[in-house]
Amino acid sequence: xxxxxxxxxxxxxxxxxDGEAVFGSVILxxxxxxxxxxxxxxxxxxxxxxxxxxxxxxxxxxRIPISLIETSTDCTNKTVKGKVxxxxxxxxxxxxxxxxxxxDDDSKxxxxxxxxxxxxxxxxxxxNDFSQTVNQGDVVVASGFTVSKSPTVHKDKLHPCNxxxxxxxxxxxxxRQPPPPDPTSLPxxxxxxxxxxxxxxxxxAPKYTYVPLGDLKPGCVVSVYGVVIFFKQPFKSRGTxxxxxxxxxxxxxxxxxxxxxxxxxxxxxxxxxxxDVVRMHRVKTQYFNNSVMLVNTFGFSVVTFDxxxxxxxxxxxxxxxxxFDQEDLRTVEELRAxxxxxxxxxxxxxxxxxxxxxxxxxxxCPWTLLKVLVEPDVTExxxxxxxxxxxxxxNVLVYDNHVEFARQLQPGNFLRIYNLRAIPGSSKVxxxxxxxxxxxxxxxxxxxxxxxxxxxxxxxxxxxxxVQQLKRVLxxxxxxxxxxxxELLEVWCTPPESLDDDTVEHGTGSCLRAVRSCSHxxxxxxxxxxxxxxxxxxxxxxxxxxxxxxxxLHQALKLxxxxxxxxxxxxxxxxxxxxxxxxxxxxxxxxxxxxxLSGHVDVPGESPGSPERSLGIHLSSQLMSEGKTKELxxxxxxxxxxxxxxxxxxxxxxxxRSSGGHLALLDLTAPxxxxxxxxxxxxxxxxxxxxxxxxxxxxxxxxEKTIAEALGVELLQFVLLMKLELQDATDTLEAFLWRDAELxxxxxxxxxxxxxxxxxxxxxxxxxxxxxxxxTGQRPWLDLCLAAYQAGNDEGQNxxxxxxxxxxxxxxxxxxxxxxxx
DNA sequence: GCTTAGGATTTG
Numbered sequence: 083x084x085x086x087x088x089x090x091x092x093x094x095x096x097x098x099x100d101g102e103a104v105f106g107s108v109i110l111x112x113x114x115x116x117x118x119x120x121x122x123x124x125x126x127x128x129x130x131x132x133x134x135x136x137x138x139x140x141x142x143x144x145r146i147p148i149s150l151i152e153t154s155t156d157c158t159n160k161t162v163k164g165k166v167x168x169x170x171x172x173x174x175x176x177x178x179x180x181x182x183x184x185x186d187d188d189s190k191x192x193x194x195x196x197x198x199x200x201x202x203x204x205x206x207x208x209x210n211d212f213s214q215t216v217n218q219g220d221v222v223v224a225s226g227f228t229v230s231k232s233p234t235v236h237k238d239k240l241h242p243c244n245x246x247x248x249x250x251x252x253x254x255x256x257x258r259q260p261p262p263p264d265p266t267s268l269p270x271x272x273x274x275x276x277x278x279x280x281x282x283x284x285x286x287a288p289k290y291t292y293v294p295l296g297d298l299k300p301g302c303v304v305s306v307y308g309v310v311i312f313f314k315q316p317f318k319s320r321g322t323x324x325x326x327x328x329x330x331x332x333x334x335x336x337x338x339x340x341x342x343x344x345x346x347x348x349x350x351x352x353x354x355x356x357x358d359v360v361r362m363h364r365v366k367t368q369y370f371n372n373s374v375m376l377v378n379t380f381g382f383s384v385v386t387f388d389x390x391x392x393x394x395x396x397x398x399x400x401x402x403x404x405x406f407d408q409e410d411l412r413t414v415e416e417l418r419a420x421x422x423x424x425x426x427x428x429x430x431x432x433x434x435x436x437x438x439x440x441x442x443x444x445x446x447c448p449w450t451l452l453k454v455l456v457e458p459d460v461t462e463x464x465x466x467x468x469x470x471x472x473x474x475x476x477n478v479l480v481y482d483n484h485v486e487f488a489r490q491l492q493p494g495n496f497l498r499i500y501n502l503r504a505i506p507g508s509s510k511v512x513x514x515x516x517x518x519x520x521x522x523x524x525x526x527x528x529x530x531x532x533x534x535x536x537x538x539x540x541x542x543x544x545x546x547x548x549v550q551q552l553k554r555v556l557x558x559x560x561x562x563x564x565x566x567x568x569e570l571l572e573v574w575c576t577p578p579e580s581l582d583d584d585t586v587e588h589g590t591g592s593c594l595r596a597v598r599s600c601s602h603x604x605x606x607x608x609x610x611x612x613x614x615x616x617x618x619x620x621x622x623x624x625x626x627x628x629x630x631x632x633x634x635l636h637q638a639l640k641l642x643x644x645x646x647x648x649x650x651x652x653x654x655x656x657x658x659x660x661x662x663x664x665x666x667x668x669x670x671x672x673x674x675x676x677x678x679l680s681g682h683v684d685v686p687g688e689s690p691g692s693p694e695r696s697l698g699i700h701l702s703s704q705l706m707s708e709g710k711t712k713e714l715x716x717x718x719x720x721x722x723x724x725x726x727x728x729x730x731x732x733x734x735x736x737x738x739r740s741s742g743g744h745l746a747l748l749d750l751t752a753p754x755x756x757x758x759x760x761x762x763x764x765x766x767x768x769x770x771x772x773x774x775x776x777x778x779x780x781x782x783x784x785x786e787k788t789i790a791e792a793l794g795v796e797l798l799q800f801v802l803l804m805k806l807e808l809q810d811a812t813d814t815l816e817a818f819l820w821r822d823a824e825l826x827x828x829x830x831x832x833x834x835x836x837x838x839x840x841x842x843x844x845x846x847x848x849x850x851x852x853x854x855x856x857x858t859g860q861r862p863w864l865d866l867c868l869a870a871y872q873a874g875n876d877e878g879q880n881x882x883x884x885x886x887x888x889x890x891x892x893x894x895x896x897x898x899x900x901x902x903x904x
Numbered sequence: 905g906c907t908t909a910g911g912a913t914t915t916g
Contacts, residue, residue: 321908535911
């Protein structure tokens, strides 16, 4: 690559974003992204219209203005149109979620702005597509949505409803105004670097087409995916650039050589081992030696992934931003799965020169290792170790071109050495080697000069799965006291040089850590070991959170009966409102119990202009006589809304209905008691409910327990139930957060049921344990106590379950709190 | 200026 090419190109999009500029409309539907111009999408339908989204909307759909949307709105064959005024980040948990706000474009500025802007929540692939395709300012038309109450109406002062877009029915039509003419009058791809990435990307199609390696023709510029079957580390060419050689293959079984010229080492493919998956954008095909090969060309970018099935899909790239969607994920996973069945893929890491590297990989070599003696004062790092350690350390001699690379290494680096030669009995090594006959069979390691067969050394980043695994082995050794030195992996450099401060990448960590409060004095185990052990024990593990369910945290809230141990969902408002309206349907005469004083309370109409309503109430005569008029009312014939409103004025509101001429409680699907914002439920199975006067004698505060007892209601507890997918270097594991969920999250489930702040707190907590779109390295390591136990399923079979217990999340005491969230 | 490399060790 020529140095002078840079000014011609936007430095940012070189990493991504090609294709022709597309102005017009796209349609988003679950699982389908339709956009682009001819030749873009292969089998996908293409929908581009230049005259706005309305032209595409099927005629049988009718539009409702945003301000008229209500939870009761029948959404069948309806559309909502609005301009995107806010586009939230793509959140990935079990599924993708994206929140956006759209505003009625037609609304007058003086119209109630509160109701002309509405939150739109997108789920699944639609959220992903929206994230990539739609920009602030675009006008969208939504259909196939549902309406729900906005939980954030008090906070954001937007429309009291949300639009939810999920499932196959959900569809979004998008239109975008063509941008003003480019003042530089250059073609789009040559726009100047002063344009923001956002702007230039917005104008380009988001999709790439990848050519199967079997379909490559000479003389084209293409983008490809492939599995690495051979590679060389970048080496200095005779020209201006470093040169990488690699060979890739794919399901077509074509083996394609690639040559990459880049001046900067970081722009080369970051390949760690054969089997890695690479994706290259903008490589040109050439005919050489009777076959097609690939060379990078202008705008080249490459991203590399671990090739192991089931490994994280963590992109290795120097590109500051790059496109990666569900389809890419699928491609990587397909290549991994395919490659896993190909015998040609093997792992063969080796290394070393005439700098001596002393390394250990956590294993004990069956051969005696050659000792290489050097002067202590030329050694960087400890000059000697205990005899036990010395027997485990491999001495690696690296030669020629590798010396320069070895110079930059530091003790503590994790390396992979490629094409290392192991020879027994070598006596011709530099330094003061033993030449006694008993050392003839000692194993020596040489990394010879040159790059043949990919010979070279690579520093592995701290967050790579191989390093994580190796560290666990090293830690285990340290704990076993066999090697109780923290510097287990040593690298010497001879002669000593002042080293660059060039450390490997570290995970950014997080502001949360997990603290065990149990007294179990046990050594941590890996997940792999844990899975092999018998249930009925507790274990300590050190893990990261890979994912969690449910992604909509309110669904984690359940109702639990401690008597029959059943767990049920918290009924939603719609269901509860239905119970109320059902209960008020029979206004038949009803004789109040003898202890009750009956009366009426007037409540304002539901909507402005509608008449006041008079609701029947019953009060405990005993409480009345004590002057406790606001402590408790039995409320009759109210709607859910009215009940909630009255709960603000009375400490305890018990909704009742008339049943067979008597006062009865509502169906226990609905809360039997309202206390301020809190609602209490009873177990249908265990309650023997009847309207009775609570005994308030000697009772300081009439609370939910007093009332439940009086009414014969078995009070349900709010509980939290989540399923967390944990991972470490060895395995993944599903564990429940249940018994100690409140301890873990540091709040009461009951609080979570009624308090927006508590809900936000949990969302933030989960987001920092498992940042959306974050890489493994950004997730904190958690020290957990896990109980393994047997639980029967519906078929009567036992299976082993795991639960997080005795562990709470905590902010580290250190004030050095990094908060990298953008 | 638009190349460079184009896998393939025998060896301290």
